[in-house]
Amino acid sequence: MKILDAKTMREIDRAAMDEYGVHGLQLMENGGRGVAEAVRRELYACAPDRVKRVVIATGKGNNGGDGYVAARHLKNSGLNVTVFSVAPVEELRGDAALNARAWLKMGGEVRTLKSDGDVKECASPFRHSSVIVDAIFGIGLASPIKGIAAEVVELINGLAKKVVAVDVPSGIDATTGAVLGCAVRAGVTATMALPKLGLYTYPGREYAGRVEIVDIGLPAQLLTDEHIRWNLLCREDVRGLLRPRARDTHKSACGHLLVIAGSPGKTGAAYMTAMGAMRMGAGLATLALPRGLNAVMEAKTVEVMTEPLPESRDGVLDEASFEAVQRIAKGKTAMAAGPGLGNTEGVHRLMERMVKEMEAPLVIDADGLNAFIGRLELLKDSRRPMVLTPHPGEAARLLEASPSEIQGDRVGAARTLAAMSGAIVVLKGASTVIATPEGDIYINPTGNPGLSTAGMGDVLAGMIGGLVAQGYPPLTAACAATYTHGLAADRIREARGEAGMMATDLLPEIPEVLNTLIER
Numbered sequence: 001m002k003i004l005d006a007k008t009m010r011e012i013d014r015a016a017m018d019e020y021g022v023h024g025l026q027l028m029e030n031g032g033r034g035v036a037e038a039v040r041r042e043l044y045a046c047a048p049d050r051v052k053r054v055v056i057a058t059g060k061g062n063n064g065g066d067g068y069v070a071a072r073h074l075k076n077s078g079l080n081v082t083v084f085s086v087a088p089v090e091e092l093r094g095d096a097a098l099n100a101r102a103w104l105k106m107g108g109e110v111r112t113l114k115s116d117g118d119v120k121e122c123a124s125p126f127r128h129s130s131v132i133v134d135a136i137f138g139i140g141l142a143s144p145i146k147g148i149a150a151e152v153v154e155l156i157n158g159l160a161k162k163v164v165a166v167d168v169p170s171g172i173d174a175t176t177g178a179v180l181g182c183a184v185r186a187g188v189t190a191t192m193a194l195p196k197l198g199l200y201t202y203p204g205r206e207y208a209g210r211v212e213i214v215d216i217g218l219p220a221q222l223l224t225d226e227h228i229r230w231n232l233l234c235r236e237d238v239r240g241l242l243r244p245r246a247r248d249t250h251k252s253a254c255g256h257l258l259v260i261a262g263s264p265g266k267t268g269a270a271y272m273t274a275m276g277a278m279r280m281g282a283g284l285a286t287l288a289l290p291r292g293l294n295a296v297m298e299a300k301t302v303e304v305m306t307e308p309l310p311e312s313r314d315g316v317l318d319e320a321s322f323e324a325v326q327r328i329a330k331g332k333t334a335m336a337a338g339p340g341l342g343n344t345e346g347v348h349r350l351m352e353r354m355v356k357e358m359e360a361p362l363v364i365d366a367d368g369l370n371a372f373i374g375r376l377e378l379l380k381d382s383r384r385p386m387v388l389t390p391h392p393g394e395a396a397r398l399l400e401a402s403p404s405e406i407q408g409d410r411v412g413a414a415r416t417l418a419a420m421s422g423a424i425v426v427l428k429g430a431s432t433v434i435a436t437p438e439g440d441i442y443i444n445p446t447g448n449p450g451l452s453t454a455g456m457g458d459v460l461a462g463m464i465g466g467l468v469a470q471g472y473p474p475l476t477a478a479c480a481a482t483y484t485h486g487l488a489a490d491r492i493r494e495a496r497g498e499a500g501m502m503a504t505d506l507l508p509e510i511p512e513v514l515n516t517l518i519e520r
Contacts, residue, residue, distance in 0.1 A: 002223060003195045003232040003443060005175040006139040012193070012222045020219050025095045027216045028062060031192050032069020032099070034214030035133065035166050038190040039074060042131050042162045053080045055129040057152055059136040059170075060087035065096030066166045066192075067135025068103045075108060082125055083110045086136060086149045119151040132156055134184045135166040139174035139196065144181030153182050165189040168196055169207045176409060177204025185209075193218050195232055200443050201410060202430050230411075230441045235517070238483045241476050242518045245281075254283025255469030258332040258360070259339075259462065260309075260325060260368075262289035263316040266340030267296055269366065269458045272503055273339045274304040276462025279510040280481060282469045285462075288328055290315050318346025322353045334361045336465035338368020339458040347371065352378060361385035361468045364423075365461035369394050372421075380422035385474045388417065389426045389461050411441055424474045426464070426482060428457055434478050442479050446486025448493050455503030460485045463510065480517075487513045 004012070016022040043052050056071050058064035068083065075081045089100050089110055104110060113119055126132060134156065136149055145153060153171060156163060163186045168174045171183025177198035187209040189199060198204040199211050231237075245254065257277045262270030267289070274287045286305045289297060292315050294308035307328050309321040329335060337354060341347045351371035354362070355378055362384065364372075369390055372379055376398065379386060390398060392406045395413055399406070399420075406413045407429070414427040414435035427433040430449075434442040463485055467477035488509035492501055 001195070001232045001234050001237070002228045003197055003200065003230045004228065005197050005230065006173075007175070008228060009139055009174070009193070009196065012218060015222055016218050022217065022219070025098065027218070028065050028095045028099060029069055030216040031166075031214055032066045033073050034192075034216065035066055035070040035135075035164065035190045036073035036077075038188055038212055038214070039070065039131050039133060039164050040077065042164060042188060043079070053129045054082075054131050054133065055126050056081065056083045056133040057136050057156065058083055058085045059149070060085075060091050060093075060096065061138060061140055062094075062096055063135050063138030063166050064092065065099045067133060068096070068099040070133060070135070070166075071103050071108055072099070072106060075106070081108065083108060084122055084125075084152070085110055085112050086152060088112050113148050113152065115148070116151055119148065119155060123155055126155055126161070127159055129161060131162045131164060132159070133164050133166065134170050134186060136170040136184075138167045141171070141173070141180055145171050145183075146181060150182050153184050157185050162187050163209075165208070167192050168198060168204075172198050172204045172207055174198045177201035178408075179203055179207070183207050188212060190214050192216050194223055197230060197411065197443070200232060200431050200445060205431055229439050231443070233442055233444050233479055233483050238480050239517050239519055241472075241480045242514070244518050251283035254281060255333045255466070255471060256284040256286065256331065257282045257462075257465045257469040258329055258335045259285060259287045259465070260289075260317070260335065260337040260354075261287065261339040261341060262293055262297070263340055263342040264290075264293065266342070267293055267300070268455060269340030270297065271300055272455050272458040272507075273336055273365075273462035273465070274301065275507050276459040276510070277336070277466030277469065278303055279507050280463040280466035280484070281514065282466035285466070286328065286332070288325060290317055312344075312346050314344070316342040316344055316347060317350055318344070319349040319353065322350055325350070325354065326358060329358060329360055332360055332469070333471070334363070334465055334469035336363040336365065336461050338365040339461060341367040343367050343370050355379060355382045355384070359384060361474060363387045363389065363461050363465040363468065365389045365457060366394070369398060373397050374400070376417075376420045380420065383422070385468070386421070386423035387426060387464055387468070387474045387478050388421060388423045389428060389457060389464065390417070391428045391457060395427055411435075411443075415439055415441060424478050426460070426478050428460070432482050432486070434475070434482060436475060444479075444482045444486055446483055447489050448486075448498055450493055450498035450501030451486070451489050453502055456485075456506070459503050459506050484510060484513050484517065
């Protein structure tokens with residue numbers, strides 16, 4: 001599914017009106033009706049037998065216009081509806097003004113909030129409502145909320161009420177997800193036509209609640225245009241990417257991943273990477289690691305093969321390991337390198353030679369990424385299929401930025417890193433962002449805070465490598481593995497909760513998830 005920033009959404013609205021002749025009043029009518037339907041669902045879910053009271057907080061823009069349309073439909077269905085506006089009705093313009101007048105003409109009530117005293121006086125209707133509709137600000141908000149509007153936002157947030165936000169929660173930047181001063185915490189966001197980026201990037205995602213898409217009647221051609229570079233991964237997308245195994249297949253036909261990983265104290269990272277690949281369906285996995293750790297790993301693994309490599313005096317891999325890696329890589333269909341390797345000059349030189357002199361598709365994670373700090377051109381010059389899987393700290397080092405800067409614009413950071421490296425980039429974290437060198441963005445909605453423990457990234461790197469080894473294109477592998485990884489964590493949360501979740505808990509869940517996604 002495509003996903004939009006605020007600018008593109010406005011451009012699509014204009015194109016619908018100017019090029020297709022769709023009237024803005026009709027779009028607003030469809031949007032407001034969709035909001036009313038979302039409100040009714042919430043009403044009957046939370047209080048099916050009680051008197052239904054709805055409070056709608058509006059502003060003076062088109063978001064407020066949607067609120068007036070919703071008020072009309074809700075009143076027509078027999079509900080008690082009151083509208084509170086942070087702007088006098090006479091200040092409304094265009095379609096919003098038309099719908100406000102229609103609401104007043106049918107006997108609807110609008111109470112204008114002009115001062116702190118007005119907000120305090122109106123607190124009781126808000127408190128006694130069944131559902132509150134937030135139609136104060138929409139995607140056009142570009143500066144922090146202040147004054148009366150901020151007072152209303154704080155009033156709404158202070159009540160334990162069902163809140164339905166129109167398009168985006170007021171105060172959330174529709175493009176970045178940033179909080180502009182303060183923001184409404186919604187239980188449901190009824191968003192128009194397509195999801196907005198800010199609803200799936202933090203902190204916006206935390207304020208949006210459940211996102212429901214309202215069909216407002218925009219031409220389908222506008223919503224599927226290939227020039228829209230942002231995409232939200234959906235279950236049906238992933239189902240279309242993964243393929244069932246042929247009945248007459250064999251292990252060699254299912255790919256062979258070579259994992260280069262591990263150092264003293266970090267054998268777990270190597271193990272989880274290799275097992276992630278096997279659980280994702282790789283036919284074979286070979287784990288190459290420092291010679292001194294081979295006996296430990298042979299005892300730990302059953303299905304995964306091991307290869308001891310020459311090591312430095314500190315027991316880690318270095319450039320002297322390269323010839324052995326090159327020899328072992330023959331016949332392997334993909335490689336994954338980096339988890340637990342250690343951050344040493346020797347490891348950096350080994351990674352550099354692997355990128356320059358070897359041809360198999362490569363997934364680079366963790367310590368493997370450190371070799372290219374300040375040298376991303378080495379990755380771009382290699383012209384081989386690659387996937388980079390940094391967390392925000394690693395991305396910050398690669399881009400010579402701070403982690404807070406990366407988190408402040410995760411989409412922009414992932415896109416920049418992909419362009420500079422020429423690789424598919426999987427920027428891990430809440431709402432993982434996948435970027436291509438061409439500028440396409442895929443946002444993953446699965447996963448939960450239980451993933452915030454050691455080793456989760458190692459499992460993901462192995463999962464991506466396992467799909468690449470099976471012949472999936474790097475982008476397909478990155479999207480399918482990331483979605484599956486998060487969905488496995490969501491299954492664990494449903495069964496046992498988030499607290500105490502460990503990376504190895506995901507391993508047995510991966511096949512369960514795959515079997516629900518692969519079309520047979």
